[in-house]
Amino acid sequence: MADEEENPTFEEENEEIGGGAEGGQSKRKRVFSKELRCMMYGFGDDQNLYTESVDIEDLVIELITKMTRKAKSIGGSHGRVQVKDIIFLIRKEPRKFARVKDLLTMNDDLKHARKAFDEANYGS
Amino acid sequence: MDKARPWLPDLGPDLGVSREAPGMSLGPESSDPGRILPRDTAQEAREASDEEGGESARQDCPQPRAGEETDSSSRPPVAKRRKVDTEGKRGRQREVNEEEAQEMRTLVAAMSQEQLNRYQVFRSSAFPKATIKRLIQAVAGTPVSQNVVIAMSGMAKVFVGEVVEEALDMCEKWGEKPPLQPKHLREAVRRLRKKGQMPSSKHKILF
Numbered sequence: 001m002a003d004e005e006e007n008p009t010f011e012e013e014n015e016e017i018g019g020g021a022e023g024g025q026s027k028r029k030r031v032f033s034k035e036l037r038c039m040m041y042g043f044g045d046d047q048n049l050y051t052e053s054v055d056i057e058d059l060v061i062e063l064i065t066k067m068t069r070k071a072k073s074i075g076g077s078h079g080r081v082q083v084k085d086i087i088f089l090i091r092k093e094p095r096k097f098a099r100v101k102d103l104l105t106m107n108d109d110l111k112h113a114r115k116a117f118d119e120a121n122y123g124s
Numbered sequence: 125m126d127k128a129r130p131w132l133p134d135l136g137p138d139l140g141v142s143r144e145a146p147g148m149s150l151g152p153e154s155s156d157p158g159r160i161l162p163r164d165t166a167q168e169a170r171e172a173s174d175e176e177g178g179e180s181a182r183q184d185c186p187q188p189r190a191g192e193e194t195d196s197s198s199r200p201p202v203a204k205r206r207k208v209d210t211e212g213k214r215g216r217q218r219e220v221n222e223e224e225a226q227e228m229r230t231l232v233a234a235m236s237q238e239q240l241n242r243y244q245v246f247r248s249s250a251f252p253k254a255t256i257k258r259l260i261q262a263v264a265g266t267p268v269s270q271n272v273v274i275a276m277s278g279m280a281k282v283f284v285g286e287v288v289e290e291a292l293d294m295c296e297k298w299g300e301k302p303p304l305q306p307k308h309l310r311e312a313v314r315r316l317r318k319k320g321q322m323p324s325s326k327h328k329i330l331f
Contacts, residue, residue: 031255032251032255035249035250035251035252036284038245038248038249039245039246039249039250039281039284039285039288040284040288040304041242041245041249042242042243042245042246042247042249043246043284043285043288043289043292044242044288044289044292044302045288045292045302045303045304046301046302046303046304052303052305052306053304053305053306053308053309055306055309055310055313056284056287056288056309059283059287059313060251060280060283060284061259062323063279063280063283063323064256064259064260064263064276064280065259065263066323066324066325067276067279067323068260068263068264068276069263071264072263072264079266080264080266080268081260081264081266081268081272082269082272083269083271083272083275086272086275086276086279087275090279092320093321095282095285095286096278096279096282096283099278099279099281099282100275100278100279103274103275103278104271104274104275107271107274
């Protein structure tokens with residue numbers, strides 16, 4: 001995979017955590033088994049047989065690493081991974097875009113609410 | 125408590141909202157520090173009508189919310205009037221959310237026990253933020269902000285949903301039963317790749 005060779009130092013850290021190159025799948029520790037099992041049940045799968053379909057965890061890690069790399073390579077932010085870059089990258093995928101927008105909006109609202117709450121507390 | 129989160133059906137304390145969605149859908153409360161608790165639905169409807177010019181509606185807010193009785197007379201009318209425009213848009217948005225919330229409540233009330241279980245797990249399941257943050261920082265090489273982690277976790281969950289849904293479609297199409305097998309997943313991934321919904325290889329800078 002030519003596009004994986006760009007940051008060799010980061011590859012090592014990736015393998016220890018379990019992300020990155022598609023070649024080393026058998027060596028990776030399963031970082032997401034509990035959560036993935038719950039999530040797949042929530043999405044409609046059956047309860048028990050996750051251990052056979054562990055491919056999903058590799059897909060998730062691939063998604064995260066590829067998104068991070070793409071976001072990093074966007075020229076405007078000088079190698080930093082920023083939210084606006086992520087949002088730009090998923091602009092064409094309606095579900096992801098809508099979900100990320102909702103999450104960030106709610107987080108923002110919550111922060112405002114907390115700030116108002118604290119101000120009120122200080123006032124009284 | 126259910127009025128505080130109109131978008132969340134009232135299913136009890138263990139719905140795990142804290143991980144699934146970072147909070148309540150409140151409006152810009154910073155404009156009114158006297159109001160500690162989020163507005164209830166009646167007040168939201170009044171906010172929405174404010175946009176149409178009913179300023180007096182704000183003056184006579186009759187129901188005292190829990191613990192906040194003092195603000196109905198001490199509110200400065202002029203400041204409020206000036207803020208009506210921006211809050212009007214949010215008020216409309218919240219009205220729409222309130223309708224959606226009502227729909228969700230109806231839907232949830234009609235669910236069977238097994239559906240309820242599944243829905244509960246669906247809402248509360250999430251990727252651990254610490255692990256995601258570690259992974260992103262390992263790839264990026266620089267520390268990332270909290271919002272990036274929130275965005276990435278949410279995106280990963282949607283992605284899992286897309287794959288699982290497609291795989292369930294494949295499973296059903298081939299006439300087989302739910303516990304998903306790797307072949308379903310692989311076929312689902314192949315289809316999503318064709319639709320362009322899989323993470324593709326990054327574009328190399330050519331020049």
